[in-house]
Amino acid sequence: MVEQKKVVIIGGGISGLTAAYYLQKDKREKQLPLDIKLYEASGHLGGKIETVKRDGFTIERGPDSFLERKKSAGRLAREVGLEDQMVPNGTGQAYILVKEKLHKMPSGSFMGVPTRIRPFLFSSLFSPAGKARAAMDLVKSKKQIEHDQSLGLFFRRRLGNQVVENLIEPLLSGIYAGDIDELSLQSTFPNFYDLEQEYGSLIKGLRKTVSKPPKNKPKPSMFRTFENGLSSLVEAVEEQLSPGVVQVNTGVDHIERKGDTYHLLLSDGTADKADAVIIAAPYFAAQRMLSQYEFMNKLKEMKATSVANVAMAFDAAAISKDIDGTGFVVSRNSKFRITACTWTHKKWPHSTPEGKVMLRCYVGKPDDQEVVNLTDEEITEIALHDLSQIMDINTQPDFSVVTRWHDSMPQYAVGHKDRLQEVTDHLERELPGIYLAGGSYRGIGLPDCIDQGEVAVEQVLKQLKL
Numbered sequence: 356m357v358e359q360k361k362v363v364i365i366g367g368g369i370s371g372l373t374a375a376y377y378l379q380k381d382k383r384e385k386q387l388p389l390d391i392k393l394y395e396a397s398g399h400l401g402g403k404i405e406t407v408k409r410d411g412f413t414i415e416r417g418p419d420s421f422l423e424r425k426k427s428a429g430r431l432a433r434e435v436g437l438e439d440q441m442v443p444n445g446t447g448q449a450y451i452l453v454k455e456k457l458h459k460m461p462s463g464s465f466m467g468v469p470t471r472i473r474p475f476l477f478s479s480l481f482s483p484a485g486k487a488r489a490a491m492d493l494v495k496s497k498k499q500i501e502h503d504q505s506l507g508l509f510f511r512r513r514l515g516n517q518v519v520e521n522l523i524e525p526l527l528s529g530i531y532a533g534d535i536d537e538l539s540l541q542s543t544f545p546n547f548y549d550l551e552q553e554y555g556s557l558i559k560g561l562r563k564t565v566s567k568p569p570k571n572k573p574k575p576s577m578f579r580t581f582e583n584g585l586s587s588l589v590e591a592v593e594e595q596l597s598p599g600v601v602q603v604n605t606g607v608d609h610i611e612r613k614g615d616t617y618h619l620l621l622s623d624g625t626a627d628k629a630d631a632v633i634i635a636a637p638y639f640a641a642q643r644m645l646s647q648y649e650f651m652n653k654l655k656e657m658k659a660t661s662v663a664n665v666a667m668a669f670d671a672a673a674i675s676k677d678i679d680g681t682g683f684v685v686s687r688n689s690k691f692r693i694t695a696c697t698w699t700h701k702k703w704p705h706s707t708p709e710g711k712v713m714l715r716c717y718v719g720k721p722d723d724q725e726v727v728n729l730t731d732e733e734i735t736e737i738a739l740h741d742l743s744q745i746m747d748i749n750t751q752p753d754f755s756v757v758t759r760w761h762d763s764m765p766q767y768a769v770g771h772k773d774r775l776q777e778v779t780d781h782l783e784r785e786l787p788g789i790y791l792a793g794g795s796y797r798g799i800g801l802p803d804c805i806d807q808g809e810v811a812v813e814q815v816l817k818q819l820k821l
């Protein structure tokens with residue numbers, strides 16, 4: 356009889372679910388002798404993906420979409436039968452709030468770096484001196500940095516402080532909820548460094564490499580979700596897993612190597628054994644499970660910031676001064692406490708009933724972490740107060756949904772890639788068959804997490820010689 360190999364996946368967020376899905380797919384298609392188990396500490400799958408339905412609204416508590424350009428999320432969605440439910444985002448005007456005023460995002464900018472000169476020249480976001488400084492990117496010599504540098508340092512050197520503070524920083528903080536002067540270029544946008552090295556200029560490099568949208572055609576939509584929200588993906592993947600694979604309300608507290616087998620101590624006091632383990636849980640959970648290994652302390656050097664958001668539902672009539680756009684991000688030099696706002700009814704019209712409006716505001720700057728612990732009412736009040744400075748909202752929301760995500764945004768600080776490499780090298784040598792996957796490690800976007808789940812499956816199958 357062929358010996359069964361047991362693979363345990365720890366964490367039922369999108370990374371762990373992807374791993375379970377592709378493992379099971381390989382098991383079915385190649386008749387592999389695999390026994391698969393996924394342990395999830397909380398009572399439900401999805402991790403940061405959580406959609407709620409209320410009064411006809413589809414509300415996301417965590418991520419609201421995925422980048423279509425990165426192929427793995429769309430591929431997974433199609434595999435689990437969600438192709439017909441995929442919805443592109445509405446592509447209205449996006450804004451940046453700088454010093455209490457909304458400015459249009461200059462068209463043709465890619466993560467804040469201009470690819471077209473005219474919209475940038477006419478943008479109200481920058482002074483003539485700021486624009487002249489940004490144009491220096493075209494002539495400024497490149498700088499080779501052997502390892503890593505902060506996003507802030509890199510972009511300030513290329514484009515100057517003003518473009519960084521009024522455009523790049525608010526956009527990047529919207530993704531990483533971190534300090535641009537601490538975040539690693541190598542672990543977030545390594546291609547910008549490559550562009551600098553290859554073309555000597557980010558603007559020139561992007562103009563050469565980014566395809567121009569056809570003239571007089573509407574802006575292409577870059578993001579996708581599903582008619583019934585992102586939780587559809589979680590549910591559809593779960594449906595594909597065989598009964599008994601998933602066990603919720605069961606955390607893995609400790610992992611011990613005994614010969615070629617791993618013994619796992621579970622939060623319900625029982626134990627399990629595995630030939631290979633995919634840890635698809637955040638870095639601090641991974642460190643705790645393997646706390647007897649000193650090399651895992653490297654992960655303790657990581658930090659994660661906390662964020663919260665409030666989705667507020669209104670009657671359309673309650674907004675007497677509306678703005679034509681899909682939302683805005685806030686620059687640090689503004690007095691606003693919210694960091695961004697999505698006009699969800701415009702970005703995702705399918706999510707809001709006719710005649711209604713849904714505004715979703717985010718709080719939790721790196722230097723304003725205490726806001727996350729305020730009450731629901733206080734967070735809603737902060738959002739309404741900030742919004743009232745740019746829109747006329749004449750009533751309280753019909754209802755609001757506040758979500759707090761503690762230690763949810765892993766910070767890829769300068770040197771992250773090297774630190775992670777050190778940990779994975781040790782794992783390979785000392786704990787072969789244990790792999791890390793997920794938002795804490797090699798990319799926080801949903802497609803990045805899906806990629807990591809897929810890669811972990813390949814590594815496991817190779818390790819088990821299957």
Ligand code: FAD
Pocket residue numbers: 365366367368369370371394395396397400401402403404416417418419420421422605606607608635636637640662664760763764792793794795798799800801802804
């Ligand atoms: P998680 O979703 O964190 O899942 C990890 C799971 O492991 C959790 O379910 C947890 O309970 C479980 N776990 C932890 N410890 C243990 C243990 N000891 N034993 C067993 N289980 C354990 N990305 C996008 O692409 N688009 C967006 O629009 C977007 N918006 C975001 C908005 C917010 C508010 C946040 C917080 C994130 C957003 N992201 C977005 C990032 C993205 O949501 C995450 O990076 C991604 O969901 C992480 O998935 P994961 O599976 O790696 O981790």
